[in-house]
Amino acid sequence: MGWGRALGAIALALFATPAFAQPLPYHADPDAREMLPSLTPIPAIRFLTTADFPPFNFRDTGGELVGFNIDLAKRICAEVNVACTIQAWPWDQAANALSDSQGDALIAGLAMTEENGALFDFSSTYLALPGRFVTQAGDVEGFDPAALADQRIGVRTGSAHEAFLERYLPELERVGFDSEISGMEAVKSGSIHAWFGDALRASFWLNENLGCCGFAGGAYFRPSLFGEGMTIAVPAGHDPVRHAIDWALVRLKENGALDELYLRWFPVGFY
Incomplete structure (x- = not known):
């Protein structure tokens, strides 16, 4: 998640930008509405996070x-009507702090790896x-990936997105780049026809290049x-907290609060 540090200035600039986002898809498990346990064991949820993402x-x-995750944590606590604290830790200490019972939940983009799965359980995905x-603006309408066989398509070398193109669209002519920014700048200049990559990162670049692409x-x-996308980690076996979070995510989607947060923090929607 280190790339987030480089987006600080861009993220601050986004808040004054009109929202062009689309509604947030429904990632939460609707069955979670039946999981709400007694709130007696969890009078509060102590959220841990970081301050550099x-x-x-x-x-x-x-x-x-501040941030999307900070607002979401507060909304979760309000939805299940429990006290809420949010404490920032350095990224390299945050998971250990959760393991050491310094908090009840970590909302900081912790990956659902096999190693982390041995220590933590995870909520439903709240943001995939x-x-x-990404193409130039004039090529957006009527875009058809199946018609790209004779076009140069940029992708970050060695990325999961390159693996996707190799697997699902092998006929495309791939052009490798070292970074997302350089690839999308190549779209802007016209040296490649399109870029394929992480939509979240692309949304920040597009916010600065709306007239182009x-x-x-x-x-x-x-x-x-x-x-798996963005989830909330809890210590393994702490089911009351995890169930309460999952239940709250369903409620926040149903009452529109989750979409509201998405529109606020991501003016250029990436869905």
Whole structure:
């Protein structure tokens, strides 16, 4: 998640930008509405996070902890009517702090790896991170991946998105880049026809290049390649907290609060 540090200035600039986002897809498990346990064992939820992953969790110019994850944690606590605390830790210490019972839940983008799965359980996905194509604005309408066989398509070398193109669209002429920014700048200059990569990262670049380019075609969700998305980690076996969080995520989707947060923090929607 180190790339988030480089987006701090961009994230701050987004808040004054009109929202062009689309509604957030329904990732939460609707069956979770039946899971709400007695709240007696959890009078409070102590959330842990980090302060260097904008726009999810970071400090604003006044030093206040803000972001999508911060607002979401507060909404979860309000939905299940429990007290809420949010404490920031350095990224390399946050998971250990959760293991050491310094908190009840970690909302900081901890990956659902096999190693982490041995220590933690995870909530439902509240924000999936799809792959998407980016083209110049004039090529967005009527975009068809099946018609790209004679076009140069950029992708980050060695990435999961390159693996996706190799597996599902092997006929495309792939052009490798070292970074997302350089690839999308190549779209802007016209040296390649389209870019395929992480939609979240692309949304930040597009916010600065709305007159040039845009998302083309649909969003591709492949958890086996792109990861499970954003979830909340709890210590293994702490089912009352996890069930309460899952229940709250369903409620927040149903009452529109989850979409509201998405529109606020991601003006250029990546779905």
